[in-house]
Amino acid sequence: MNPLAARPRTGGDAHPWYTAVLGLYLALALVLGGASQDNDGFDLVLRLAGLPLLALGALRLLAREDVSRPALLFLGSLILLPLVQLIPLPPAVWSALPGRATLAADLVAVGAGETWRPISLAPGATWDALFGLTPFAAVFLGVLTLRRSQAQTMWLLVAVIAVISVGLGGFQLGGGPSSPFRLYGPDAGRAATGFFANRNHWAAFLVASLPAVAAWSFQRRASADRGRSGVALILGAVACLALLAGVAISGSRAGAGLLLLCALGLAPWLGVGRQGDPRRLLLPGLLLVVSLGLAVAGSWVAADRFADAPRDLRFDIWAEAGRIAAAHLPFGTGAGSFSAVFAGVETPDDLTAGFTNQAHNDWLEVVVEYGLLALLPAAFLLLLLQQAWRHKGSQSTLALLALAVLLAASLVDYPLRTPALQVLMALLLASLAVRTRDRARSRTAIRPEPPRSPRR
Numbered sequence: 001m002n003p004l005a006a007r008p009r010t011g012g013d014a015h016p017w018y019t020a021v022l023g024l025y026l027a028l029a030l031v032l033g034g035a036s037q038d039n040d041g042f043d044l045v046l047r048l049a050g051l052p053l054l055a056l057g058a059l060r061l062l063a064r065e066d067v068s069r070p071a072l073l074f075l076g077s078l079i080l081l082p083l084v085q086l087i088p089l090p091p092a093v094w095s096a097l098p099g100r101a102t103l104a105a106d107l108v109a110v111g112a113g114e115t116w117r118p119i120s121l122a123p124g125a126t127w128d129a130l131f132g133l134t135p136f137a138a139v140f141l142g143v144l145t146l147r148r149s150q151a152q153t154m155w156l157l158v159a160v161i162a163v164i165s166v167g168l169g170g171f172q173l174g175g176g177p178s179s180p181f182r183l184y185g186p187d188a189g190r191a192a193t194g195f196f197a198n199r200n201h202w203a204a205f206l207v208a209s210l211p212a213v214a215a216w217s218f219q220r221r222a223s224a225d226r227g228r229s230g231v232a233l234i235l236g237a238v239a240c241l242a243l244l245a246g247v248a249i250s251g252s253r254a255g256a257g258l259l260l261l262c263a264l265g266l267a268p269w270l271g272v273g274r275q276g277d278p279r280r281l282l283l284p285g286l287l288l289v290v291s292l293g294l295a296v297a298g299s300w301v302a303a304d305r306f307a308d309a310p311r312d313l314r315f316d317i318w319a320e321a322g323r324i325a326a327a328h329l330p331f332g333t334g335a336g337s338f339s340a341v342f343a344g345v346e347t348p349d350d351l352t353a354g355f356t357n358q359a360h361n362d363w364l365e366v367v368v369e370y371g372l373l374a375l376l377p378a379a380f381l382l383l384l385l386q387q388a389w390r391h392k393g394s395q396s397t398l399a400l401l402a403l404a405v406l407l408a409a410s411l412v413d414y415p416l417r418t419p420a421l422q423v424l425m426a427l428l429l430a431s432l433a434v435r436t437r438d439r440a441r442s443r444t445a446i447r448p449e450p451p452r453s454p455r456r
Contacts, residue, residue, distance in 0.1 A: 018056065019150050022142040023157055025053055026423055029135050030161045030205075033419030034196035035184055037357060046419050047131055050138035057141030067144055068433035070387060074380035075140055081373050082130040082335040086123060088116040099328035120334025121341055129336030136422045143430035148438045151431040152219070152395065155212045158424060162209035163239050165194035165202070166246035173249050191251040201418055203255025204409035206246045207262045208424060211398040211405075213239045214266055218394065254412055258405050265401040314360045314412065320345065321359045325368045332371030341368070358417060362410035365417075381429075388432035391439040396432055403428045 028049065032042040061067055089097075094117045095104035107115070120126040143151050169192030172179045177186040184197035196202040217236025247255045324333065324341060333341045339357040359365035366374050388396055406415060406425055415421045 018060070018142075019146060019153070022053065022139070022146075023154055025049060025142075026139055026154060026427065027157060027161060029139070029423040030158065030420045031195050033135065033423065034194070034198075034201065036197070036201075036414055036417035043132070043419060047134045050134040053142060054134060054138040057138060057145060060145040061141060064145065066437050068384065068387070068437060070380050070384040071140070071144060071430065071433040074377055074384055074429075075137060077377040077380055078133060079130070079137070081370055081376065082120075082126050082133075084373070085119040085126055085332070085334045085370075086130075088118055090116060094119075097331060099324075099333070118334070119331050120337055122334055122337035125336035125340060126334045132336075132419070135419045136426045139423045140426035140430045143427055144433060146434060148395075148434050151427075151434045152215070154427055155399070155431060156216050158427065159209045159212040159216065159239060161195075162206055162212075162246075163242050166206070166242045166249075169194045169202070169246055169249055192246070192249045194246065194250075196418065196420065198413075198418075199250040199252045200254045200409070200413045201415045201421065203247050203250040203252035204258060204406060204413075204415045205421060205424065206243045206250070207255060207258040207409075208402045208405040208421075210240060210243055210262050210266065211402040213243065215395050215398045254409060258409055261408055262401065262405055265404070317342075317356060317360055318364060321361070321364050321368050325364065325371070328368070328371060330372035332367070332369050332373060335369050338365050338368055358414040360413055362414050362416045365414065384429065384433060387436045391436045393435065393439065396435045399428050399432055399435075403432075 029046050033046055035042070061072075091104075091114055094100060097119065103121075118126075143154060146154070168181055171181040172194075173190070173192045175181055177190055182193070183195060184193070191199040192202070193199050194202040194205070196205065213236050217232050244259070247259050320342065321338075324345060338359055342356050342359075359368065385400070388400065392400070403425065406421060406428075409415045416425060
């Protein structure tokens with residue numbers, strides 16, 4: 001018997017310590033993984049700590065017979081694509097790939113044209129991107145082995161850390177740009193960033209945590225007596241207000257838009273539009289009004305930054321990134337290669353005071369680096385989400401809302417390049433797979449047997 005195995009068909013878990021260790025690692029990733037670039041060893045700590053957890057998760061999965069196949073295929077394709085891009089190719093094949101002709105001619109000119117080379121134009125960065133999947137994979141596989149209630153506890157942990165980060169953000173705001181509470185130095189200016197290096201990423205984290213608070217509040221309200229359910233609702237309201245305050249002090253214009261999206265998605269779960277005692281709508285309505293007000297106020301603050309800048313450099317970056325993506329279809333430039341490839345096509349007129357290390361659009365950057373190969377994990381992801389939607393309940397719907405917040409934030413920034421939001425996405429996707437598994441199993445268990453024909 002595998003001593004590390006999960007129990008696939010019982011209500012208990014053979015090793016509750018594993019859940020505790022996984023939760024500790026998740027918390028560590030949310031606290032230390034707030035930067036998209038190498039951040040003074042934090043990334044290395046998360047990667048090394050994630051390796052044994054990844055191995056344990058894989059061993060536990062071997063004992064299960066009901067693991068979501070789309071989930072495993074999705075993770076497997078994420079790991080496979082960088083490996084494919086690292087396979088050395090003969091010079092004749094490599095030079096015939098789209099976007100390599102000029103570079104191939106330069107290599108021939110310096111006498112290096114006969115070297116076998118991989119698809120990736122920055123192999124070192126691709127190896128780093130592959131190793132960088134460790135936190136995501138460790139949390140993803142780990143949560144797949146949990147029960148639904150344990151996965152829900154992990155999501156509650158995210159909400160707790162989000163609320164704590166608001167307190168840290170308050171100290172950062174009070175201490176100014178040189179506050180010792182800033183984990184990544186004064187680069188963010190006066191804005192609060194919590195455990196993150198970028199205020200937009202912190203705001204996305206806070207907004208994506210709002211559905212977790214709602215899920216806990218209404219779960220407790222449904223399972224407890226009247227007195228305790230009222231306490232749970234009040235605690236949830238206080239946590240929501242804290243997260244809303246965090247979005248406000250972040251000064252993030254993207255966060256303001258995400259807050260509007262999330263508030264509209266949460267409205268049905270907050271009781272808006274329900275019939276019954278109007279007093280039931282007082283607190284939910286107040287939360288919705290406050291969130292909308294903060295979103296509008298955040299938009300006004302952001303308007304000052306729009307007025308100060310004659311143009312948003314994102315549009316220039318997106319245009320150039322689109323040209324790079326088109327030139328390197330269908331295989332892409334290689335995982336993690338965006339900054340190196342973009343630097344190679346910039347002209348003196350394009351140079352700015354800062355270094356363009358990301359496309360400020362995760363969706364576009366994926367197309368640049370993976371080309372049409374990205375359709376493989378995208379297909380498995382859509383299948384996973386389709387199954388989750390088919391078997392959805394209230395908790396799954398809220399998880400889908402949190403996932404939508406992260407994906408929407410990725411349209412104008414690069415939040416999913418941070419380990420912290422990568423593990424949050426891993427938790428959300430794996431939780432959806434777990435809920436789909438359990439709901440499908442329960443429906444199968446209660447399905448009545450067909451009537452037997454009488455014996456003659």
